Amino acid sequence: MNAPNDSTVLRVATASPYDVVVGHDVLDRLRGLLPEGVQRVAIITPESLEDLLEPFADLLEGLDVIVLQVPDGEEAKTWEVAAACWESLGEEGFTRSDAVVTLGGGATTDLGGFVAATWLRGVAVVHVPTTVLAMVDAAVGGKTGINTPAGKNLVGSFHEPAGVLCDLALLATLPRAEVVAGLGEVVKCGFIADPRILELVETTEPAELTADSPVLRELVERAIQVKADVVAGDLKETGGVDGHPGREVLNYGHTLAHAVEKATDYAIRHGEAVALGCVYVAELAARAGGLSPELVARHRAVFGRVGLPTSLPTSLLGGEGVDFDTLLATMRVDKKARGNQLRFVVLEDLARPVVLAGPSEADLRAAYAALSGLAGS
Ligand SMILES: NC(=O)c1ccc[n+]([C@@H]2O[C@H](COP(=O)([O-])OP(=O)(O)OC[C@H]3O[C@@H](n4cnc5c(N)ncnc54)[C@H](O)[C@@H]3O)[C@@H](O)[C@H]2O)c1
Ligand SMILES: [Zn+2]
Numbered sequence: 001m002n003a004p005n006d007s008t009v010l011r012v013a014t015a016s017p018y019d020v021v022v023g024h025d026v027l028d029r030l031r032g033l034l035p036e037g038v039q040r041v042a043i044i045t046p047e048s049l050e051d052l053l054e055p056f057a058d059l060l061e062g063l064d065v066i067v068l069q070v071p072d073g074e075e076a077k078t079w080e081v082a083a084a085c086w087e088s089l090g091e092e093g094f095t096r097s098d099a100v101v102t103l104g105g106g107a108t109t110d111l112g113g114f115v116a117a118t119w120l121r122g123v124a125v126v127h128v129p130t131t132v133l134a135m136v137d138a139a140v141g142g143k144t145g146i147n148t149p150a151g152k153n154l155v156g157s158f159h160e161p162a163g164v165l166c167d168l169a170l171l172a173t174l175p176r177a178e179v180v181a182g183l184g185e186v187v188k189c190g191f192i193a194d195p196r197i198l199e200l201v202e203t204t205e206p207a208e209l210t211a212d213s214p215v216l217r218e219l220v221e222r223a224i225q226v227k228a229d230v231v232a233g234d235l236k237e238t239g240g241v242d243g244h245p246g247r248e249v250l251n252y253g254h255t256l257a258h259a260v261e262k263a264t265d266y267a268i269r270h271g272e273a274v275a276l277g278c279v280y281v282a283e284l285a286a287r288a289g290g291l292s293p294e295l296v297a298r299h300r301a302v303f304g305r306v307g308l309p310t311s312l313p314t315s316l317l318g319g320e321g322v323d324f325d326t327l328l329a330t331m332r333v334d335k336k337a338r339g340n341q342l343r344f345v346v347l348e349d350l351a352r353p354v355v356l357a358g359p360s361e362a363d364l365r366a367a368y369a370a371l372s373g374l375a376g377s
Contacts, residue, residue: 008221012140012160013232020140020164020228022221024212030059030101033126033163040064040098042089044112048072049104052130052170056103066092074266076104076111077146079155085115099124099162105131105178106138110153113144117159124162131174132182132216133271135166136189136223137250141231166220171211177269179209180307184271186219187302188278189226192252192345192353197222198302206306245345249353252345253277259330260312263322275308276371283367285346288359295350312372324368 007023021029034041041060045053047069056065068085070076100123102112109127116125127139145156171179183201190197200215200222209216230247257277261268282299285291300310312322331342341358348354 008217010221010224010228012228014142014160016160018161018163020166020224022135022166022217022224023168024217025169026165026167027055027059027128027169030056030126030128030165033165034099034101035097035124035162037097038063038099038124040066040092040094041101042066042068042085042092042094042098043101043103044068044070044085044108044115045103046070046072046076046105046108049130051173052103056101070108070111073105073107074147076107077152079146079148081111082115082118082146085111086119089115089119094119094123096120096123099126101126101128102139103128103130104134105129106134109134109139110143110145110156113142113159113161114146114156117144117157122159125159127161127164128170129164129166130170132171132179132220133185134182135164135168135220136182137185137227139164139166140224140227141250166224168211168217168220171216174211181269181271183209183219183306184274184278184303184308186223187306187308188250188252188274189223190302191278191299191347191350192249193226193229193351194222195350198298201302201305209306245353245355248343248355249345252353253279253281255331255342255344256280256327259327260322262330263326272309275303275310276312278303279310280367280371281344281346283370284344284359284363285348285356287363287366288356289346289348289354291347291349295347324365327368328364 007021007026007029010020010022012018012020019033021033041063043056043065045067053067068088070081100112100116102109102125109129113125116123129135129139142158142160143156144159145153148154186197187201197219200219204215227250230250253274254277257273260273260276261270279299282291282296286293286296304310344356344359345353346356
């Protein structure tokens with residue numbers, strides 16, 4: 001699957017298919033991902049990543065380029081920032097034949113995708129993600145959105161990109177903790193669909209998973225492929241077929257993860273919470289569905305190996321611990337719950353995900369005790 005300049009092109013075969021180009025030093029592929037006839041490009045990017053902007057003047061030579069600088073990270077995902085972007089596009093007379101390019105982490109691709117989805121009811125967007133999480137998750141799949149005071153990602157739209165460009169060289173400046181957090185989603189993909197991901201992690205020195213690592217590149221490619229396969233089959237979360245959970249499978253570990261994020265006031269990184277959530281559902285599946293103890297142990301081993309938390313010591317939570325009743329109450333209002341019944345994606349076996357609906361409270365509590373290292377006590 002390698003193209004001549006050593007990039008990998010993964011096709012996301014949705015109704016309007018698009019390419020995800022992955023490689024090292026592949027920014028020169030940007031031009032080819034823009035729709036034909038584009039005259040103007042608005043680059044949406046955080047102020048903090050100004051240094052990464054430098055090559056774009058040359059890359060987009062001949063086009064009219066405007067740069068819309070937005071706040072860093074989650075601060076960008078507000079309607080005020082979206083409105084400021086709309087205003088700039090209005091001032092520039094941005095038309096349907098122009099395009100948005102996002103350059104940043106998942107917060108930037110979510111905001112920029114949302115601006116592109118809503119301006120003139122949708123203009124083309126090409127994502128250039130700069131975090132592992134954005135490469136393997138946020139930039140692929142067409143979900144865009146902003147936050148409201150009532151919660152995260154409550155306003156948004158499905159708007160598939162025209163293309164996604166994952167240049168691993170952009171990760172060189174990404175703090176290690178962010179790389180590790182992104183690997184949480186990668187490992188999740190290993191358990192739900194591609195066990196080769198787990199083998200690669202198990203046989204590679206974690207410290208070697210740096211921006212220039214061919215193994216990190218393979219892990220990113222494999223995780224993107226998992227997401228691409230899922231969204232191509234089920235873009236709008238209508239559900240899967242033949243017992244497969246459909247797009248909901250990507251939510252493996254996320255029900256508890258979201259509750260932990262909320263309980264810690266988002267002090268914990270998403271990928272860290274996902275690792276905890278995946279260990280939790282493995283423990284739950286061991287009780288409610290008979291998942292083997294070896295596979296539960298493998299969850300702890302692989303997430304732990306890349307540096308992610310796999311149990312819930314009170315120190316992780318500011319010395320306070322998190323009361324399970326609080327988490328349970330949050331999980332019950334999670335948007336993934338239907339009616340009053342809790343739903344979890346669990347594994348029957350490696351890469352065999354199914355939906356577990358309405359597990360018993362005893363199993364829910366026992367799995368939490370196991371996650372907290374209190375099993376059997
Ligand atoms: N749309 C989706 O399907 C989807 C999926 C998963 C996550 N998300 C969203 O993605 C967001 C999280 O994404 P994230 O983890 O990338 O967070 P982020 O965008 O907040 O980036 C994390 C931090 O890293 C910095 N950063 C980014 N790239 C850098 C680089 N190359 N060098 C140095 N610093 C860099 C950012 O400035 C920020 O401070 C959340 O808002 C989440 O809701 C969306
Ligand atoms: Zn996630």
